[in-house]
Amino acid sequence: MAEEEAIFDPSLKKKKKKAKKTPFDFDAALAGGTAGNESAEVEVGKENENPEEEEIKDVDDLDLESFGKKKKKSKKKAFPIEDLEVASPEVEGQDGEAVEDQEDLDLDFSKSLKKKKKKKITGVVEEEKDEKEESTGVAWTTDGDYTYDELLNRVFNIMREKNPEMVAGEKKKFTMRPPQVVRIGTKKTSFANFSEICKMLHRQPKHVLAFLLAELGTSGSVDGNNQLIIKGRFQQKQMENVLRRYVKEYVTCHTCRSPDTILQKDTRLFFLQCETCGSRCSVASIKSGFQAVTGKRAAIRAKTA
Amino acid sequence: MSFQNLKTFDPFADADKGPGEAVQDGLVHIRIQQRNGRKTLTTIQGLSAEYDLKKIVRHCKKEFACNGTVVEHPEYGEVLQLQGDQRENICQWLTKTGLAKPEQLKVHGF
Ligand SMILES: [Zn+2]
Numbered sequence: 001m002a003e004e005e006a007i008f009d010p011s012l013k014k015k016k017k018k019a020k021k022t023p024f025d026f027d028a029a030l031a032g033g034t035a036g037n038e039s040a041e042v043e044v045g046k047e048n049e050n051p052e053e054e055e056i057k058d059v060d061d062l063d064l065e066s067f068g069k070k071k072k073k074s075k076k077k078a079f080p081i082e083d084l085e086v087a088s089p090e091v092e093g094q095d096g097e098a099v100e101d102q103e104d105l106d107l108d109f110s111k112s113l114k115k116k117k118k119k120k121i122t123g124v125v126e127e128e129k130d131e132k133e134e135s136t137g138v139a140w141t142t143d144g145d146y147t148y149d150e151l152l153n154r155v156f157n158i159m160r161e162k163n164p165e166m167v168a169g170e171k172k173k174f175t176m177r178p179p180q181v182v183r184i185g186t187k188k189t190s191f192a193n194f195s196e197i198c199k200m201l202h203r204q205p206k207h208v209l210a211f212l213l214a215e216l217g218t219s220g221s222v223d224g225n226n227q228l229i230i231k232g233r234f235q236q237k238q239m240e241n242v243l244r245r246y247v248k249e250y251v252t253c254h255t256c257r258s259p260d261t262i263l264q265k266d267t268r269l270f271f272l273q274c275e276t277c278g279s280r281c282s283v284a285s286i287k288s289g290f291q292a293v294t295g296k297r298a299a300i301r302a303k304t305a
Numbered sequence: 306m307s308f309q310n311l312k313t314f315d316p317f318a319d320a321d322k323g324p325g326e327a328v329q330d331g332l333v334h335i336r337i338q339q340r341n342g343r344k345t346l347t348t349i350q351g352l353s354a355e356y357d358l359k360k361i362v363r364h365c366k367k368e369f370a371c372n373g374t375v376v377e378h379p380e381y382g383e384v385l386q387l388q389g390d391q392r393e394n395i396c397q398w399l400t401k402t403g404l405a406k407p408e409q410l411k412v413h414g415f
Contacts, residue, residue, distance in 0.1 A: 214413070215413050215414060215415070216339075216414065216415060217336050217337060217338040217339070217413070217414060218338070218339060231339075232339040233339065233343070234415060235415075238415030239415070241415055242414075242415055289334050289336065289348075289350050289381065289413075290334075290336070290348050290350040290376075290378055290381045290384045291338070291348075292338055292346050292348050292376065292384075292386055294338055294339070294340045294341075294346060
């Protein structure tokens with residue numbers, strides 16, 4: 001046993017370090033649904049070191065596997081004020097801006113300058129457009145000799161004008177803090193910001209807890225400091241995976257992938273009501289299913305006998 | 306995106322397949338549980354009762370080089386239990402042998 005620990009520990013540490021650097025990206029979960037929307041827009045590289053550099057990247061080449069490999073440095077470095085507002089629970093929900101807040105949430109577990117940059121980029125595009133409009137005059141003539149970029153800008157601006165909600169959709173990502181997962185001793189794991197994450201997801205801790213425990217096949221509870229203590233060893237990465245699955249099933253709309261949804265319980269079934277597209281669909285109920293006996297059988301026998 | 310309502314589904318198709326709600330929803334749940342230390346356990350719940358699970362477990366033990374057993378559960382029917390994290394292995398094997406379709410497999414855990 002002691003030997004095992006010795007072997008296990010260093011690798012765990014290493015993994016932990018790695019895990020801290022990797023972003024928890026919810027884009028992947030959404031990529032399928034919003035790809036159509038997002039491929040139309042320009043996506044800016046997320047590297048924090050060069051916020052000025054307007055690196056254009058397509059969201060399409062994000063896949064479920066890639067987010068771990070992207071080198072985004074620390075999430076604490078970049079902390080735009082808007083994100084701060086979203087993150088503090090007192091601000092959201094207090095005033096009528098809850099809905100707006102949610103739109104600002106980024107389905108991305110790491111803080112990044114993405115949003116800010118995106119705004120900037122659209123700003124730039126618009127400026128360019130303005131210049132062009134001035135330079136080419138009011139009307140776009142049919143016989144004009146336009147470059148591809150000019151025409152592209154033109155069509156994008158028309159699209160933005162006609163669908164203001166699409167512009168809003170551009171920044172509709174869901175920023176989540178990464179779960180803070182710390183091991184307690186050798187047998188338990190603490191999920192320190194559990195209640196905070198539940199608040200961000202707008203879901204009852206009870207429901208999230210039931211899902212986590214069922215998926216991880218373990219037991220646990222929320223302690224006095226609002227942290228979740230679960231039996232077994234789990235790493236941040238693993239917790240992210242489970243949370244990502246939770247968001248996919250119980251937070252984002254199954255039709256339009258908007259995170260702006262309400263989970264309602266109706267005659268023993270849970271329904272996910274979308275605030276954006278109005279769709280309503282039932283979601284799988286949480287079942288832990290078969291649980292094998294893993295503890296000491298003697299102890300169980302003693303208890304039941 | 307999956308349109309669950311649009312699937313053609315015969316509600317009586319599995320009526321004679323014995324107990325187990327998991328059998329009824331047609332999904333094979335593959336779960337992992339932590340044991341003491343870094344040891345783990347994989348459980349496979351919801352395989353159709355038409356299959357001889359004893360035979361399956363015999364084969365799996367050899368194929369994955371792990372121990373395993375079949376547990377009878379009053380609610381979930383017969384459940385396959387394998388030592389270690391065999392989730393990948395069992396998924397591939399079940400699809401390869403055609404015992405379950407890929408869309409039937411539901412893998413849980415981290
Ligand atoms: Zn929707």
